[in-house]
Amino acid sequence: MARMTGRRALFAVPVLLTVTFGVFAVAAASPFDPVKAYAGTAGLTASQENLDQLRANLGVDQPLPTRWWNWLTSALQGDFGDSTVMRQPVADVIAERMGWSVLLAASAFVIAILLGTALGVLAARRPGGWLDRGVSSAAYTLEAAPAFWLGLLAIWLFALKLDLLPAGGLTDAGSETITFGQVASHLVLPAAVLGISQLPWFFLYVRQGVMDALAEDPVRGARARGLSERTVLLGHGLRSGMLPMLTLIGSRVPELITGALLIETVFSWPGIAAATVQAATSVDFSLLAALTVLATAAVLLGNLLSDLLYGLADPRVAFDG
Amino acid sequence: MTARSIRGAAAAALVTALSLTAAACSNPDSSKGGGSGAGSTSAVVGIAYEPDSLSPLLGYGKDGNSKIFDGLLALDEELKLQPALASALPDVSADGLTYTYRLRQGVKFSDGKAFGAKDVVFTYRTILDEKTNNPSRNELDAVKDVTAQGEDTVVFTLKYPYAPFAQRTVLPIAPEHIAGKQDVNTGAFTTKPVGTGPYVLTNWSKGEKLSFTANPRYWGGEPEVKKFTMAVIKDDDVRATRLRSGDLDGAILPPNLAKGFANDKNKKTYAANSYDYRTVTLPTNNKVAGDTAVRRALDVAVDRQTMVDAILNGSGKPAYGPVPTDSEWFTKGTERTHDLAAAKKILDEAGWTPGKDGIRTKDGVRAAFPLWYVTGDKLRQEHALAYASDAKKAGIDITVEAGTWEVIEPRMKHDAVLAGGGSPADPDFDQYTLLKSSLAGDGFNNMAWYDNKAVDEAIEAGRRSGTKAERKKAYDTVQRELVKNPGYTFLTHIDHIYVVEDRFGPLTTQIEPHDHGLASGPWWNVEKWSTKDTGDAKK
Numbered sequence: 024m025a026r027m028t029g030r031r032a033l034f035a036v037p038v039l040l041t042v043t044f045g046v047f048a049v050a051a052a053s054p055f056d057p058v059k060a061y062a063g064t065a066g067l068t069a070s071q072e073n074l075d076q077l078r079a080n081l082g083v084d085q086p087l088p089t090r091w092w093n094w095l096t097s098a099l100q101g102d103f104g105d106s107t108v109m110r111q112p113v114a115d116v117i118a119e120r121m122g123w124s125v126l127l128a129a130s131a132f133v134i135a136i137l138l139g140t141a142l143g144v145l146a147a148r149r150p151g152g153w154l155d156r157g158v159s160s161a162a163y164t165l166e167a168a169p170a171f172w173l174g175l176l177a178i179w180l181f182a183l184k185l186d187l188l189p190a191g192g193l194t195d196a197g198s199e200t201i202t203f204g205q206v207a208s209h210l211v212l213p214a215a216v217l218g219i220s221q222l223p224w225f226f227l228y229v230r231q232g233v234m235d236a237l238a239e240d241p242v243r244g245a246r247a248r249g250l251s252e253r254t255v256l257l258g259h260g261l262r263s264g265m266l267p268m269l270t271l272i273g274s275r276v277p278e279l280i281t282g283a284l285l286i287e288t289v290f291s292w293p294g295i296a297a298a299t300v301q302a303a304t305s306v307d308f309s310l311l312a313a314l315t316v317l318a319t320a321a322v323l324l325g326n327l328l329s330d331l332l333y334g335l336a337d338p339r340v341a342f343d344g
Numbered sequence: 345m346t347a348r349s350i351r352g353a354a355a356a357a358l359v360t361a362l363s364l365t366a367a368a369c370s371n372p373d374s375s376k377g378g379g380s381g382a383g384s385t386s387a388v389v390g391i392a393y394e395p396d397s398l399s400p401l402l403g404y405g406k407d408g409n410s411k412i413f414d415g416l417l418a419l420d421e422e423l424k425l426q427p428a429l430a431s432a433l434p435d436v437s438a439d440g441l442t443y444t445y446r447l448r449q450g451v452k453f454s455d456g457k458a459f460g461a462k463d464v465v466f467t468y469r470t471i472l473d474e475k476t477n478n479p480s481r482n483e484l485d486a487v488k489d490v491t492a493q494g495e496d497t498v499v500f501t502l503k504y505p506y507a508p509f510a511q512r513t514v515l516p517i518a519p520e521h522i523a524g525k526q527d528v529n530t531g532a533f534t535t536k537p538v539g540t541g542p543y544v545l546t547n548w549s550k551g552e553k554l555s556f557t558a559n560p561r562y563w564g565g566e567p568e569v570k571k572f573t574m575a576v577i578k579d580d581d582v583r584a585t586r587l588r589s590g591d592l593d594g595a596i597l598p599p600n601l602a603k604g605f606a607n608d609k610n611k612k613t614y615a616a617n618s619y620d621y622r623t624v625t626l627p628t629n630n631k632v633a634g635d636t637a638v639r640r641a642l643d644v645a646v647d648r649q650t651m652v653d654a655i656l657n658g659s660g661k662p663a664y665g666p667v668p669t670d671s672e673w674f675t676k677g678t679e680r681t682h683d684l685a686a687a688k689k690i691l692d693e694a695g696w697t698p699g700k701d702g703i704r705t706k707d708g709v710r711a712a713f714p715l716w717y718v719t720g721d722k723l724r725q726e727h728a729l730a731y732a733s734d735a736k737k738a739g740i741d742i743t744v745e746a747g748t749w750e751v752i753e754p755r756m757k758h759d760a761v762l763a764g765g766g767s768p769a770d771p772d773f774d775q776y777t778l779l780k781s782s783l784a785g786d787g788f789n790n791m792a793w794y795d796n797k798a799v800d801e802a803i804e805a806g807r808r809s810g811t812k813a814e815r816k817k818a819y820d821t822v823q824r825e826l827v828k829n830p831g832y833t834f835l836t837h838i839d840h841i842y843v844v845e846d847r848f849g850p851l852t853t854q855i856e857p858h859d860h861g862l863a864s865g866p867w868w869n870v871e872k873w874s875t876k877d878t879g880d881a882k883k
């Protein structure tokens with residue numbers, strides 16, 4: 024297990040190098056101009072000389088490999104450079120925003136896993152029943168629905184029409200301090216939408232897993248011995264049905280990240296994902312590269328986690344290495 | 345990982361989730377905690393744009409009203425210059441090259457440190473420094489040097505006489521003892537500013553809101569509105585909804601949404617006049633758009649009043665140049681009346697003859713050119729479509745296209761663009777960058793590649809001569825030349841509409857620029873607002 028983790032860590036190095044270079048290359052090839060993005064409306068009345076000076080100051084007049092190498096060498100020494108769009112060091116941007124993103128993603132994951140498992144077990148108990156049919160078709164619909172569309176729909180319904188929940192932000196406009204109650208009420212909508220957009224996969228995996236388990240011999244034996252349906256369902260069915268879902272947790276991490284990108288933007292949630300969108304549209308090389316490293320690391324960790332969990336849950340599975 | 349520990353983890357997670365929802369439920373009207381509930385000394389306003397940085401050294405607040413800072417001078421409601429951190433208007437030398445400011449005594453920054461001449465010198469020198477990433481630096485092009493003479497006097501020397509220079513000195517002054525000790529481009533000062541202004545920034549949650557609290561040390565007296573919040577809400581509909589729900593006390597709104605508040609007894613609607621124009625660039629290098637006859641024909645073929653009525657719901661004015669018709673600098677008699685027959689006559693006389701499809705040609709050139717607008721800007725799209733349909737009636741075929749600036753920029757030299765701009769209040773600010781031939785193709789300046797010797801000379805004369813009468817004469821020349829050979833078709837000046845709670849009493853607005861900075865709106869002087877007694881019916 025430790026050996027597997029070590030091997031994966033070694034393997035991560037070339038992946039991260041390639042990914043950061045890729046980000047620089049894509050950003051350089053994009054039609055967006057970092058200088059225009061930096062200057063904003065002031066750039067529309069700035070003189071060409073002033074814009075050229077900005078280009079030199081921001082260091083975006085150098086060739087791509089040089090820029091990437093400079094970024095990499097200083098990043099390895101712990102200096103991630105300055106974000107042009109935020110006008111502050113990249114490390115500060117990440118430190119300020121990371122916590123909010125983790126809170127949002129974790130709440131969403133909890134919602135998706137708990138709801139998905141509960142609904143999955145209930146649906147598997149009576150395949151073809153009304154609950155199974157209803158939830159399954161809803162799940163297939165949700166799989167196809169883009170997260171930002173769900174977000175806008177939720178804002179329209181709960182914030183604009185019913186006025187039950189705040190439409191966005193971290194706290195109310197008038198409040199200066201960040202209190203637990205404020206954050207909690209503002210978290211409900213984005214976390215629920217993000218969770219529900221991830222829910223179908225968990226639901227379908229659990230439903231299938233439990234249904235397969237209920238058709239196995241041990242379950243038939245247990246029922247024959249007169250064990251209660253609840254024990255059969257939760258003790259036998261769910262336990263073996265959970266296996267495929269465990270592997271899913273890790274592999275859904277990339278989906279969760281892209282989902283968070285959209286949800287944070289829609290709900291003006293001050294997290295790291297919302298900053299990624301800004302960094303991308305204004306070609307903020309340093310911030311973009313740092314965030315990509317974070318996202319890649321999260322995906323690699325997710326994969327490792329799902330393999331470890333599977334190995335723990337099912338002794339027959341060997342760890343590679 | 346046993347089943348038991350999984351169950352335990354699930355239970356713990358469930359408890360957490362439940363406690364979160366319980367906390368959310370225990371505060372049922374938390375979405376209404378903003379405006380009216382929080383006492384009458386707080387105001388929450390909704391704005392559409394957010395500054396990139398709050399550092400004056402990077403260009404924040406360069407047009408005054410920055411809330412956190414003061415300039416040497418400030419603009420009042422009539423856009424007249426008033427002393428702020430200077431104790432009086434500057435002394436200008438006879439040759440117009442030296443401006444001497446006496447500073448106000450006893451002013452302190454919000455951190456308690458004294459303000460002095462060194463801060464002024466530091467601010468201007470830092471902005472003029474090439475290493476500072478300030479995209480508005482060329483607004484100070486005229487400055488040769490700035491020096492302190494003792495603690496209370498600052499002297500600016502100019503490279504050339506520049507009549508509107510004093511207007512530039514509304515830009516905010518930063519404290520040297522803080523901003524001078526860190527990286528000007530990325531230091532903490534850009535997000536945690538310290539100034540001498542009426543408000544102190546307490547929190548800036550990027551993309552969400554800026555929170556201010558009254559500065560008890562403010563030299564102009566502590567503001568009555570103690571807490572002031574600007575919520576950044578990009579979506580117009582969401583902003584209107586939050587204003588209706590009481591979350592906001594005021595907001596900027598498009599005219600059609602502001603109409604929904606017309607019958608609301610507790611809210612007042614303010615229309616701020618502006619220098620904010622929409623224009624069509626007619627590039628000199630385009631065989632059709634650069635033709636003087638075509639330019640003149642388009643100038644009278646376009647129905648500006650209908651644009652104001654239909655596109656702006658009447659919240660605006662026809663524009664005939666960058667100077668609004670109600671400005672003292674506007675040249676009476678240069679209004680163009682909508683006259684399709686006259687437009688056709690101009691084209692006929694110039695040899696543009698209509699073909700079978702009604703589109704004119706001359707020497708084998710078809711009277712057609714593309715007109716670009718920025719994708720997603722509904723207002724510009726509607727202006728562009730209206731313009732194209734008016735042009736078609738005169739026999740000119742304009743194809744309206746949408747693109748991002750990245751797409752438009754390489755095409756600006758030959759294709760028309762639906763552009764916008766406008767900076768009050770000196771006529772030099774817009775006319776110089778729009779019309780000066782040497783600025784053709786310089787960034788986004790003079791996008792029409794306009795080249796007219798008489799205009800060039802008049803613009804130079806206007807910015808260099810000291811007396812108002814001489815300047816007025818120069819800008820009259822410019823505006824009359826634009827009638828003879830318009831390089832742009834100016835369409836409208838757009839009013840900015842704001843809806844604010846009535847309890848703040850009757851408010852005022854300034855004449856506003858194209859940019860919707862933090863300075864715009866009825867809260868341009870929020871530090872002077874007073875909350876009236878409730879139940880006191882006005883009028």
